[in-house]
Amino acid sequence: MPNLEVNIHNLILKNPVMTASGTFGYGQDFGDFYDVSKLGGIVTKAVSKEPRQGNFYPRMAETTSGMLNAVGLQNKGIDNFESVIYPELKKINTNIIINVAGHTVEDYVYVCERLNQLDHVHAIELNISCPNVKDGMAFGTSCPSATALTIAVRKVYHKTLIVKLSPNVTSIAEIAKAVEDGGADALSLINTLLGMAIDAEKRKTVLSTAMGGLSGPAIKPVALRMVYQASRAVSIPVIGIGGIMNGIDAVEFLLAGASAVQVGTANFINPNAALETITGIEDYLNRHSINDVNELIGML
Amino acid sequence: MPNLEVNIHNLILKNPVMTASGTFGYGQDFGDFYDVSKLGGIVTKAVSKEPRQGNFYPRMAETTSGMLNAVGLQNKGIDNFESVIYPELKKINTNIIINVAGHTVEDYVYVCERLNQLDHVHAIELNISCPNVKDGMAFGTSCPSATALTIAVRKVYHKTLIVKLSPNVTSIAEIAKAVEDGGADALSLINTLLGMAIDAEKRKTVLSTAMGGLSGPAIKPVALRMVYQASRAVSIPVIGIGGIMNGIDAVEFLLAGASAVQVGTANFINPNAALETITGIEDYLNRHSINDVNELIGML
Amino acid sequence: MNYPVKHLKMKNLPMAKVTHDLQLIENRQLNPAYHLLIFKSSVAIPEVFPGQFAELLTPDSAATFLRRPFSIYNADYQLNTIQFIVKIVGNGTKKLCQLSTGAIVNIIYPLGKGFSISEGKSLIVGGGVGIAPMYLLSKWLTTNNREFDILLGGRTEADIINVKEFSEYGELDITTENGKLGQKGLITTHPWLKDPGSVYSRIYTCGPEAMMRAVARIAIASQISCEVSLENTMACGFGVCLCCVVATDKGNLCVCTDGPVFNINNLKGWD
Amino acid sequence: MNYPVKHLKMKNLPMAKVTHDLQLIENRQLNPAYHLLIFKSSVAIPEVFPGQFAELLTPDSAATFLRRPFSIYNADYQLNTIQFIVKIVGNGTKKLCQLSTGAIVNIIYPLGKGFSISEGKSLIVGGGVGIAPMYLLSKWLTTNNREFDILLGGRTEADIINVKEFSEYGELDITTENGKLGQKGLITTHPWLKDPGSVYSRIYTCGPEAMMRAVARIAIASQISCEVSLENTMACGFGVCLCCVVATDKGNLCVCTDGPVFNINNLKGWD
Numbered sequence A, B: 001m002p003n004l005e006v007n008i009h010n011l012i013l014k015n016p017v018m019t020a021s022g023t024f025g026y027g028q029d030f031g032d033f034y035d036v037s038k039l040g041g042i043v044t045k046a047v048s049k050e051p052r053q054g055n056f057y058p059r060m061a062e063t064t065s066g067m068l069n070a071v072g073l074q075n076k077g078i079d080n081f082e083s084v085i086y087p088e089l090k091k092i093n094t095n096i097i098i099n100v101a102g103h104t105v106e107d108y109v110y111v112c113e114r115l116n117q118l119d120h121v122h123a124i125e126l127n128i129s130c131p132n133v134k135d136g137m138a139f140g141t142s143c144p145s146a147t148a149l150t151i152a153v154r155k156v157y158h159k160t161l162i163v164k165l166s167p168n169v170t171s172i173a174e175i176a177k178a179v180e181d182g183g184a185d186a187l188s189l190i191n192t193l194l195g196m197a198i199d200a201e202k203r204k205t206v207l208s209t210a211m212g213g214l215s216g217p218a219i220k221p222v223a224l225r226m227v228y229q230a231s232r233a234v235s236i237p238v239i240g241i242g243g244i245m246n247g248i249d250a251v252e253f254l255l256a257g258a259s260a261v262q263v264g265t266a267n268f269i270n271p272n273a274a275l276e277t278i279t280g281i282e283d284y285l286n287r288h289s290i291n292d293v294n295e296l297i298g299m300l
Numbered sequence C, D: 001m002n003y004p005v006k007h008l009k010m011k012n013l014p015m016a017k018v019t020h021d022l023q024l025i026e027n028r029q030l031n032p033a034y035h036l037l038i039f040k041s042s043v044a045i046p047e048v049f050p051g052q053f054a055e056l057l058t059p060d061s062a063a064t065f066l067r068r069p070f071s072i073y074n075a076d077y078q079l080n081t082i083q084f085i086v087k088i089v090g091n092g093t094k095k096l097c098q099l100s101t102g103a104i105v106n107i108i109y110p111l112g113k114g115f116s117i118s119e120g121k122s123l124i125v126g127g128g129v130g131i132a133p134m135y136l137l138s139k140w141l142t143t144n145n146r147e148f149d150i151l152l153g154g155r156t157e158a159d160i161i162n163v164k165e166f167s168e169y170g171e172l173d174i175t176t177e178n179g180k181l182g183q184k185g186l187i188t189t190h191p192w193l194k195d196p197g198s199v200y201s202r203i204y205t206c207g208p209e210a211m212m213r214a215v216a217r218i219a220i221a222s223q224i225s226c227e228v229s230l231e232n233t234m235a236c237g238f239g240v241c242l243c244c245v246v247a248t249d250k251g252n253l254c255v256c257t258d259g260p261v262f263n264i265n266n267l268k269g270w271d
């Protein structure tokens, strides 16, 4: 049995497989399929200060080997999170990572301060990259704002601080460094690529917001490239995300330089995708007689 | 019979369908499949000042609904172009657009000056965006350098000047404006997205260059979004490229704001793809009782 | 007439969902646009309530990436079979309807909240492929000794399918817009919908949105209860992606988990 | 033994390429890894020379995006059939070998430059699926009254296929690394390759690159001519993408149009 345990800063993951924000709810809905405590970690849907209704319908467009979403960070806000969702999350025996979104630096700081109080929140993932919210986008696409936000949150949040990067930038390495400089403990990438779908028959954009976030296997080559570039630019751990459908995809991200991965859109197509990604990595290690998954990280 | 004719600055295209640079050679190889004069235009493989051997093998990786290439602008240089390829191109009865690549501004200017002398070269497409060549990339990812290059070429090239943009930027609208300001007559986008493929079994990158350019249907949502943004940012015509496989895909680009399109990777899978794209647009117009393809442009 | 025995219960609430492979044992083309697909499961199929749906994954198709949602048309707990009525509208439905007997299709089900039991007599109004959830509903109402009539409508006679099966359960009438079958005209012009309040205490409807909205307006005018089964673009089908929302009096709710069946009283813009 | 009548010509140059649909009329599993696929064309198939290949497109598969190149194993201009030997190595070959009779596959062919005619006696050296282009070659050499021997090698007996067909055309011997069939050992240890210059004036080889390189070294040492059929990752297969280059004395050339058959004298790093 090869070792699957990896570390992301102070976080000990029993295996390198987490689920990506916005594709796993708050973990509960997958309980029917498997014991989600088997995962290395669960990243929740974004939590913001106030409740958000998100965007208008339609919010989804299927694309070739991918999908666009324009959910727009719909969530019930931090109060509801604390009183309703958090008690449920406490029943899950693995790392709970809360994805945090905000309109302003103050919003982010407020939510992170509250989350800092919660024992069973093991880390936060700052979503500075969601392309659906105008303000959120700005933080992730300029180095000074990314640094400033990270510094502000770092002051109030004392556990593992992961910052999730937007791929919609000229240089992912520069943003990665900016966030490291701000005091992040780890990076996760990529969030969705900004894309668009058009219904030729109706001569309208498919999404109510015209543009939305592209995810799925279509973006895997871009994600691998960015993980490769970012992990070479910083010395903090990088979590790889983007189009991972199985264990082999996950191994590719580890080889590119990721210390762990997140499975996103795949959860929709195969509810057992994250679980099977763990066994897929294990099979790979056995097949190649590698004793420790850490040996794969960055080993191109 | 609906009107299919569109204009790109002074260029009159008998239909809005061209073939994308690097996917159609110099037109000759497709003569076995159909009469390439039926196309709205042919964009050649990049021509540079000196001959280039391109990158080492392997240069290609298949990805989910796409492919990565690392050809690296292999070509025989402008002298060979003039003496060997150009006489062949003269036999083709449609617009001939030469894709131009260079290491330095001087290289670009030199090649464009030579091409300006050739009657049967109807336009040039400045490739400031190829991700495989370090120098070429720089021009397309910063506004000042994109403007400067366009100005320099504009001085020596007096026919239709198309500038081809890189999608690997934070703001395509800003680059589009920078190039318009430099004096371009039209824009074409997108070139390939920078991506990477890893062979997990061999624990190596698939491409000799590690990173390469992603093309095919996987990138269509990103391409549509960028054409939409760029065409709204400038007043010169935009040519849409990225994952077009058929007439409906082409109509989507026209609706997003493109005045014409280029078919790229699809040529490899279906050698008749560009021709079928023309008939596909015509079918669409007939089905929707639209008399003129120009009515579709930007009509979301 | 094989009752699904488990349908004696009146409560219709989401069960634990499962995912497994099914084998296509019959692909019956009803007409050029509609197919009845019968799948067999090698494990016991879960209890399914009328109005619930499933997410099907077409094997290895370049044409579709996501699963596709389909109402459960019928379920047989003895034979472990599950049936769908599929109308071909795009690549996914085409591919599904082209499958040969023996093909393996993965399913996630049962999903969503189905119809609730009516008190008095009710009217089922199904338009086109919107009849799909109505067959289980008819069975269930019958099992629970509820009275109901069935009204099926379509643009042409091709949209009216499986009439015989339905008529085993209740009085049935038909409308088509071209008048080739049943009464000519929109389904909303049928006499049963003239003054439904005098006969029925509830309408159940599924079909094109414009039709459901017209039916809803009639129900409101007649002051009777009305349940509609909504569609939406779904990425997951089980409540995690938040792509399938509809505006309700409780804010945006997911059609896949809070629906697909809603009482029109709870929907915004349906009055 | 049906000669393709058109193969009487000695010149082996690229013809006009065509693309059309083929129908699979036989999918013969030779062993777990190898299939012989026989396709029928409804239009006349073009003249194909030994060493030329085709690009096949597997219909609607999520697993493969691009076409896949395969050597033409056999062609029958009377029956309008074309045959391939496919070894399952990944998704595309697996999918192709799973196709049922009747399946439609699109083809582009004939592609590339094949083998050239030898003057004296020649030796054919095929390793594993590298035997694929050698059958047409054997027919062609026979038709043109050339003498030749055939040496087939593989890791195990499973890599040695269609021996009977080959032995109709020339003297044949076999090697396997596990020794279960023919002589035990690498193909390069076979006596025919000890001093080939004393018997043969040309070696034709196709197989794993390491094998071809070893054979090439032997040919050089024996001062005889050697043609190798190379593989490469191909996006188009007909010279437009420039993805498939090999270093030659004329610079980077495309394996798909300037090859796949090269004389080792023209290849860089093959001496």
Ligand SMILES: Cc1cc2nc3c(=O)[nH]c(=O)nc-3n(C[C@H](O)[C@H](O)[C@H](O)COP(=O)(O)OP(=O)(O)OC[C@H]3O[C@@H](n4cnc5c(N)ncnc54)[C@H](O)[C@@H]3O)c2cc1C
Pocket (backbone or CB within 6 Å): C053, C064, C068, C069, C070, C071, C072, C084, C085, C086, C087, C088, C089, C090, C091, C092, C093, C094, C129, C132, C133, C230, C231, C232, C233, C234, C260
């Ligand atoms: C809860 C629910 C139950 C359904 N029950 C049935 C049923 O029993 N029988 C049946 O034939 N159909 C049913 N549908 C509709 C069915 O899901 C769509 O027809 C199918 O997803 C279209 O797939 P496609 O690939 O053929 O079409 P596409 O090529 O994807 O699209 C064709 C058209 O269908 C629409 N469409 C695509 N995906 C969806 C989606 N997920 N939801 C709604 N519309 C979509 C598109 O907007 C487009 O206009 C149901 C839908 C829902 C949400």
Ligand SMILES: Cc1cc2nc3c(=O)[nH]c(=O)nc-3n(C[C@H](O)[C@H](O)[C@H](O)COP(=O)(O)OP(=O)(O)OC[C@H]3O[C@@H](n4cnc5c(N)ncnc54)[C@H](O)[C@@H]3O)c2cc1C
Pocket (backbone or CB within 6 Å): D053, D064, D068, D069, D070, D071, D072, D084, D085, D086, D087, D088, D089, D090, D091, D092, D093, D094, D129, D132, D133, D230, D231, D232, D233, D234, D260
């Ligand atoms: C000119 C030529 C003639 C060939 N003739 C035959 C033949 O007659 N019979 C036969 O079985 N095979 C032949 N091949 C090899 C065949 O093309 C590959 O086995 C096939 O493309 C693999 O596809 P896949 O999807 O199964 O594998 P993939 O999943 O794509 O890859 C599996 C393995 O095959 C390699 N591979 C993938 N694509 C190619 C490619 N285009 N060229 C070379 N290697 C590749 C990959 O590097 C990987 O190691 C030929 C190749 C060339 C270039």
Ligand SMILES: Cc1cc2nc3c(=O)[nH]c(=O)nc-3n(C[C@H](O)[C@H](O)[C@H](O)COP(=O)(O)O)c2cc1C
Pocket (backbone or CB within 6 Å): A020, A021, A022, A023, A045, A046, A069, A071, A073, A099, A127, A130, A164, A190, A191, A192, A214, A215, A216, A217, A219, A241, A242, A243, A244, A262, A263, A264, A265, A266, C235, C241, C242, C243
């Ligand atoms: C429907 C949907 C909702 C998402 N919501 C969020 C979110 O709230 N916060 C966030 O940081 N990322 C969100 N993402 C992005 C994913 O977490 C992930 O970064 C992205 O989808 C790429 O991974 P994938 O290709 O595996 O899906 C969402 C993605 C999808 C598809």
Ligand SMILES: Cc1cc2nc3c(=O)[nH]c(=O)nc-3n(C[C@H](O)[C@H](O)[C@H](O)COP(=O)(O)O)c2cc1C
Pocket (backbone or CB within 6 Å): B020, B021, B022, B023, B045, B046, B069, B071, B073, B099, B127, B130, B164, B190, B191, B192, B214, B215, B216, B217, B219, B241, B242, B243, B244, B262, B263, B264, B265, B266, D235, D241, D242, D243
């Ligand atoms: C093999 C290959 C070679 C290419 N070479 C060039 C080139 O020389 N110059 C250029 O501007 N673009 C080049 N491109 C980019 C295409 O012209 C096009 O912009 C891109 O592939 C996206 O379109 P597609 O998805 O339709 O292929 C190349 C693309 C491919 C796949």
Ligand code: FES
Pocket (backbone or CB within 6 Å): C233, C234, C235, C236, C237, C238, C239, C240, C241, C242, C243, C244, C254, C255, C256, C257
């Ligand atoms: S479809 Fe994902 S939440 Fe409803």
Ligand code: FES
Pocket (backbone or CB within 6 Å): D233, D234, D235, D236, D237, D238, D239, D240, D241, D242, D243, D244, D254, D255, D256, D257
């Ligand atoms: S495969 Fe495209 S040039 Fe050879």
